[in-house]
Amino acid sequence: MKRLMVLVGFMLMVATVLGSALAPAAAQEPIKIGVIYGLGGAAAPYTKPAVTGHEMAVEEINGKGGVLGRKLQLVIRDDQSKPDVGVREARDLILKEKVNFLTGIIHSGVALAVSEVAKEYKTILLVSIAKTAALTEDKGHRYAFRSTSNTLIEGRAAAILMAQQPFKRYAIAGPDYEYGHRMGEDFVTQLKKLRPDVQIVTEVWPKLGERDFTPHINALLQAKPDMVFSAIWGGDHIAFVKQAKPYGFFSKTQYLAIGQGDLDVVVPLGAEAPEGMWVSSNYTFYHPDSPANRDFVAKYKTRTGDLPPSGAAFAYTSTYFLAEAIRKAKSTETEKVVDALEGLTVETVHGPLTIRAYDHQSNKGQYFGRLKKAPEYPFLIIGDLQYIGGEKTMRTLDEVKALRGQK
Incomplete structure (x- = not known):
């Protein structure tokens, strides 16, 4: 019995020592x-x-x-x-x-x-x-x-900005998936609340990764909008701008490109970025x-x-x-x-x-403004920069609860 007690004690001591040794390793x-x-x-x-x-x-x-x-x-x-x-x-x-x-x-x-x-x-x-x-x-x-x-925060913010402008005929452009449709919907819903007189004259929904925007560019120009609200983004926005410029697109209509004042796209566009184009931006290095x-x-x-x-x-x-x-x-x-x-x-x-x-x-x-030249940079930056905070445009808690079917 005494031998058993000694053996059990020894095993407990070994377990304690091993446990102490292993604990730091696990913590790391x-x-x-x-x-x-x-x-x-x-x-x-x-x-x-x-x-x-x-x-x-x-x-x-x-x-x-x-x-x-x-x-x-x-x-x-x-x-x-x-x-x-x-x-x-x-x-x-x-x-x-x-x-x-x-x-x-x-x-x-x-x-x-x-x-x-x-x-x-x-x-x-x-x-x-x-x-x-x-x-x-x-x-x-x-x-x-x-x-x-x-999309709601940004769409509502864009609507607040556009409601202050004289534009009445709007076209909507966006990639044909969740983000594009949701951004367009959130913008239009808020804009019509603020400006019941606006009209949506056409909508175009190119697929994400579209290579040929020509049909969409023509459809937008034929509708003769005062303003195009666009959720086309990233590499697709770069391609759209390059393909639209030969048509004189940006001299024939105003264009608000959500998120496309970002360096991620204005730097690759370089001199091809349209000066004066309305944009929003997710981040700026200067503010x-x-x-x-x-x-x-x-x-x-x-x-x-x-x-x-x-x-x-x-x-x-x-x-x-x-x-x-x-x-x-x-x-x-x-x-x-x-x-x-x-x-x-x-x-x-x-x-x-x-x-x-x-x-x-x-x-x-989100930041909003219009692209302008800056002598110190080889790309366009945002002029007349203004920031519309999310707390001003996000849904209230009661609105979110209603969407979730909660009280």
Whole structure:
């Protein structure tokens, strides 16, 4: 009996020693973040810089000791801007790579599809770029968050701006999928509330990744609109502008290109960007003139030799939101980080942003103005810049609850 007691005591001592030895190793396991984007096609001008933005944030955070004593690790996947591929990659990241969190996504259809995967596996998805309002409105749930604005915020803001202008005949142009239709709908609904006298004279819906915009350009010109509201974006916007200019398109009608004042597109367009074109922008390197933005611009320029485009800012911001939520939660446990993200305010390159607790939507707004030449840059920048904050245009909580069928 005494021998048995000694043996049991010895085994307990060994277990304690081993446990103590293994605990630090376990604590040093990285916090894995699955990053999903369409890395080619129309998305590439945004998503390639986005990867750099994520990497910059992770390197900065890890250089300061990581989060809770653990390094952050990115696992990057290409969803090819296809919802079924996004679902496949999300499942693989959760089940095989064992990521702690998901972020990224530029394609709104992919965002909605991956959101359902996040809900199924109770994994946080923090969308960094995709804009469909449905993600955080009628299709929102506990595990879906967004650190940027949405189609409703931007559509309503654009309507406020356009309602002050004399235009009456509007045409709508957008990519033929969730984002394009939702942005057009959110803009028109608000514009008609503010200006019941406006008319929608035509709509064109080119496919995402369209190469020949000629039929759409002709249809728009034939309708003789005063203003074209366009949600065509990224590589598609670049192609549209280049193909429309020989038709004298931008001298025959006014054109508001949502999000296309971003460096992601004005730099590739160079001298072909139409001076005076109405645009909005997700991020500008020259505003706000804050320590956070100046620091980001300097670091990005040192790393790449370029000024930071919006894609990089989107990703940098979402990564810091996740890191701050983990710190606040003092844990990587999903439910604790969900609670930490709800209502979280972070000082970002855009200024302080808050993710609203109920619907998980950031209050980030949008910059508006008209493209103009600047002697110090080889590309056009936004003149008469004005910022319309998300808090001015996002739905009220009662509106969101009604969309979700709640009281």
